[in-house]
Amino acid sequence: MKLEPAFYHRNNVVTIARSLLGKLLVTHKNHDKTSGIIVETEAYSWKERGCHAYGGKCTARNEVMFEPGGKAYVYLCYGMHNLFNVVTNREGIADAVLVRAVEPLEGEEVMINRRGDVGRYQLTSGPGKLTRALGIDRTFNGKTLWTNEVWIEDIGMKFNSKHIETGKRIGIDYAGADANLPWRFMVKGNRWVSRI
DNA sequence: TACGTGATCACG
């Protein structure tokens, strides 16, 4: 069943990033349904330098982060890759969770068509790869996550801290000391987790 | 390890 708005409106983005592991990210476009189990996330908070909305800075790109939790924040990275985030917290408090990897569940053929035949474990094992595989582009920016086009679902998969690996977030060296925050979460041993 | 790639943002 789809996650309710209240799931996203909570104020602890780290807690939400952890609890998104094992949830199912689903897209449905042009009669193609694709889905994957979330196996890697990163938390971002307006209070730290890694975040696009650091210090409450609102721009044309990140304004959806300031809306109530439960929307998609999708932006273009390095001129090529669409990255998918889940906006959290209440209106005006800009927190978000980056989804970095999923394990394919439904529509693997469609994903291969979109990504090319790159091999089973390369299909969705990174933040740019999974958006391509699931057909997520910037037109998804601002969509609520309980529409019929994109949503996140609870499939009863639960992980305790024994099954979750924690680490520093990837690719944010510009964040200074905040780059060391242990806000990256991975399902231990899962084959689709992005880079080591 | 190196670079493609183009939107974005802080300048003025």
Place this chain on the structure above:
DNA sequence: GTGATCACGTAA
């Protein structure tokens, strides 16, 4: 208007 920058992926 302009230029530096960038929450990545790929080949090598």
